[in-house]
Amino acid sequence: MIVESSHLAKPFLLAAEGLNKSFDGFKAINDLNFYLDEGELRTVIGPNGAGKTTFLDLITGRTQPDQGTLVWDDAKHDLLKLNEYEIYRLGIGRKFQTPTVYNDHTVTENLILSLAGSRGIWHSLFGKVTPAQRERIAEILATIKLTNQAYRKAGELAHGQKQWLEIGMLLAQEARLLLVDEPAAGMTDEETYRTGELLLSLAGKHTIVVIEHDMTFVRQISQGRKVTVLHQGHVLCEGPVDQVQADERVIEVYLGRKSKVA
Numbered sequence: 181m182i183v184e185s186s187h188l189a190k191p192f193l194l195a196a197e198g199l200n201k202s203f204d205g206f207k208a209i210n211d212l213n214f215y216l217d218e219g220e221l222r223t224v225i226g227p228n229g230a231g232k233t234t235f236l237d238l239i240t241g242r243t244q245p246d247q248g249t250l251v252w253d254d255a256k257h258d259l260l261k262l263n264e265y266e267i268y269r270l271g272i273g274r275k276f277q278t279p280t281v282y283n284d285h286t287v288t289e290n291l292i293l294s295l296a297g298s299r300g301i302w303h304s305l306f307g308k309v310t311p312a313q314r315e316r317i318a319e320i321l322a323t324i325k326l327t328n329q330a331y332r333k334a335g336e337l338a339h340g341q342k343q344w345l346e347i348g349m350l351l352a353q354e355a356r357l358l359l360v361d362e363p364a365a366g367m368t369d370e371e372t373y374r375t376g377e378l379l380l381s382l383a384g385k386h387t388i389v390v391i392e393h394d395m396t397f398v399r400q401i402s403q404g405r406k407v408t409v410l411h412q413g414h415v416l417c418e419g420p421v422d423q424v425q426a427d428e429r430v431i432e433v434y435l436g437r438k439s440k441v442a
């Protein structure tokens with residue numbers, strides 16, 4: 181597989197080129213090119229219907245594109261030839277907008293269930309947890325700041341805490357790439373800020389793509405980093421957050437929809 185692009189001077193983690201996906205003749209993804217380096221924390225913004233979630237569906241194998249290239253880890257893997265489970269096994273983890281945790285299990289059990297190489301639910305919950313796994317769980321609990329909730333049922337957690345648990349589950353999976361769709365939705369300002377701090381603490385160790393609307397949050401996590409603006413399934417522009425927010429085309433796209441980038 182050869183990805184022909186001047187963008188690819190160094191090894192990359194994920195590359196999409198000429199990606200297209202239509203639903204009943206409507207182009208949700210339209211000739212999309214997107215390149216991600218290892219360790220990046222990339223924010224993707226764009227109006228409703230811009231194709232952001234569909235793009236994540238394509239990366240995770242939930243949806244198949246009509247056309248295009250989608251390759252992983254310096255093109256060692258062609259994602260379009262793999263199914264959802266195989267893509268997950270490569271280390272591509274996704275957090276959906278609505279938390280999908282096991283409500284009847286404790287926070288710790290949720291993390292144990294997600295541990296990489298976990299051998300089925302029964303074994304995970306009733307089999308022996310090794311000292312190394314116990315240590316890893318403690319480390320993740322500290323990272324997601326849920327140590328003092330470790331033995332609470334996930335169903336009893338506040339909305340924000342559930343979202344952090346789900347990010348913790350991606351860490352337990354040892355996901356190399358974390359795809360996070362609108363984490364701030366439904367969160368309080370305080371929860372949103374703490375989510376930003378969590379994602380910033382993970383950047384570098386993991387590669388993260390965050391889709392978000394909340395511009396205060398976007399500014400918090402994207403200082404000195406690249407922001408991608410998606411519009412009508414295509415990259416409208418990419419660059420530092422200040423540059424993107426000042427871009428005439430971006431302002432027009434948002435103003436055209438009676439919302440603004442501020």
Ligand code: ADP
Pocket residue numbers: 203208226227228229230231232233234235
């Ligand atoms: P965003 O996440 O940027 O708000 P989406 O990717 O959810 O946008 O949607 C982009 C467009 O594609 C929307 O018009 C949406 O209705 C359409 N779309 C997404 N998924 C499907 C699907 N499975 N079937 C039909 N239309 C879809």
Ligand code: MG
Pocket residue numbers: 232233234
């Ligand atoms: Mg969406």
